[in-house]
Amino acid sequence: MNIKTLLFAIIIFFGCTPKNATTNNQNSRTTPTSSISKVMKTKPKNIILLVGDGMGLTQITAGMYMNGNKLNLEKFPITGLHKSYAYDNLVTDSAAGATAFACGVKTYNGAIGVDHDTIPIKTILEEAEENGLATGMVATSTIVHATPGSFIAHQKQRRMYEEIAADFLKTDIDIFIGGGKKFFNNRESDDRDLYAELRAKGYVMSDFFEKDLEDIQIDKTKKFGYLTANKDPLPVAQGRDYLMPATLKTLDFLDNRSDKGFFLMIEGSQIDWGGHANNSDYIVTEMIEFDNVIGEVLKYAKEDGETLVIVTADHETGGYAINKGSTRDSLVTAFTTDYHTAVMIPVFAYGPGSEAFSGIYENTAIYDKMKSAFGF
Numbered sequence: 446m447n448i449k450t451l452l453f454a455i456i457i458f459f460g461c462t463p464k465n466a467t468t469n470n471q472n473s474r475t476t477p478t479s480s481i482s483k484v485m486k487t488k489p490k491n492i493i494l495l496v497g498d499g500m501g502l503t504q505i506t507a508g509m510y511m512n513g514n515k516l517n518l519e520k521f522p523i524t525g526l527h528k529s530y531a532y533d534n535l536v537t538d539s540a541a542g543a544t545a546f547a548c549g550v551k552t553y554n555g556a557i558g559v560d561h562d563t564i565p566i567k568t569i570l571e572e573a574e575e576n577g578l579a580t581g582m583v584a585t586s587t588i589v590h591a592t593p594g595s596f597i598a599h600q601k602q603r604r605m606y607e608e609i610a611a612d613f614l615k616t617d618i619d620i621f622i623g624g625g626k627k628f629f630n631n632r633e634s635d636d637r638d639l640y641a642e643l644r645a646k647g648y649v650m651s652d653f654f655e656k657d658l659e660d661i662q663i664d665k666t667k668k669f670g671y672l673t674a675n676k677d678p679l680p681v682a683q684g685r686d687y688l689m690p691a692t693l694k695t696l697d698f699l700d701n702r703s704d705k706g707f708f709l710m711i712e713g714s715q716i717d718w719g720g721h722a723n724n725s726d727y728i729v730t731e732m733i734e735f736d737n738v739i740g741e742v743l744k745y746a747k748e749d750g751e752t753l754v755i756v757t758a759d760h761e762t763g764g765y766a767i768n769k770g771s772t773r774d775s776l777v778t779a780f781t782t783d784y785h786t787a788v789m790i791p792v793f794a795y796g797p798g799s800e801a802f803s804g805i806y807e808n809t810a811i812y813d814k815m816k817s818a819f820g821f
């Protein structure tokens with residue numbers, strides 16, 4: 446075996462790209478990142494952004510201990526921290542937080558895809574669409590709630606749910622799954638039937654009322670929208686169980702839909718609601734469900750080899766703490782607030798382009814890093 450062949454074998458073995466290898470120094474060290482099945486590319490084709498709303502470090506820690514001291518999040522090779530503050534407030538809300546990820550601007554609390562002067566800013570989802578990528582969103586809140594809303598809509602206030610729903614018509618998002626049926630076809634501000642309008646644009650529209658998501662064979666030649674509840678979906682503890690099947694169906698749907706790749710945003714929306722309720726069990730059950738989904742997304746990305754996975758939160762909720770007297774099976778918890786806090790937020794990244802997510806940076810940098818990873 447000559448040196449060239451040996452080097453090549455080392456590169457393949459460690460899942461490292463030739464770009465990172467030095468050709469004239471056979472002693473150079475390459476670090477194995479994971480047991481991936483394909484050679485890692487340097488630029489991702491697909492980006493999957495998972496947002497655990499209200500998922501601060503304590504929420505993650507509580508989920509981990511109550512899940513037998515393990516989470517799929519531990520498998521991520523790259524971790525970082527982001528500064529979550531908004532334009533007008535050190536303590537952000539989900540609208541300003543998601544707009545920072547989606548648009549790369551700090552804006553005021555309540556803003557949906559607009560800057561602090563209420564000027565609409567193109568979102569990463571819209572840019573992905575313009576560049577020929579397929580796009581999708583899955584959420585366990587309504588699909589017009591602040592986080593998903595900020596990736597697809599441009600409205601002055603997060604409460605403008607019917608306006609945010611109507612903004613779905615202004616895009617060509619390929620697939621969306623979440624609650625909020627009434628904002629589409631039982632509207633108060635007008636008589637528009639957005640199901641009919643979306644169908645006219647080539648969507649297959651369905652909902653919880655018509656058919657179980659698990660029983661639906663999604664037609665990959667069309668676009669697909671599915672509403673999981675009339676308003677807010679239930680908590681996991683009360684029987685909501687669609688995040689996993691919705692994620693798997695969406696990955697299957699988006700995989701190879703466009704030869705340019707895809708952008709997918711998945712939100713574990715209700716970790717935040719557990720924080721607002723100062724309810725540790727609510728936080729933990731939502732956190733563990735979200736982490737299970739993260740595990741499946743990671744599995745997809747490992748097999749695919751061209752998918753960048755980023756997991757983060759918009760902010761922490763509750764000033765949640767794990768106090769003295771806790772054990773690994775039983776946590777003594779406390780809260781400082783029923784609102785959000787300003788603590789820095791962890792970021793986890795895996796896949797081509799993931800290295801850019803280590804360190805400490807502004808929440809808006811998540812947008813910048815995704816955009817440059819895509820090469821837009």
Ligand SMILES: [Zn+2]
Nearest residue numbers: 499539717762
């Ligand atoms: Zn909140």
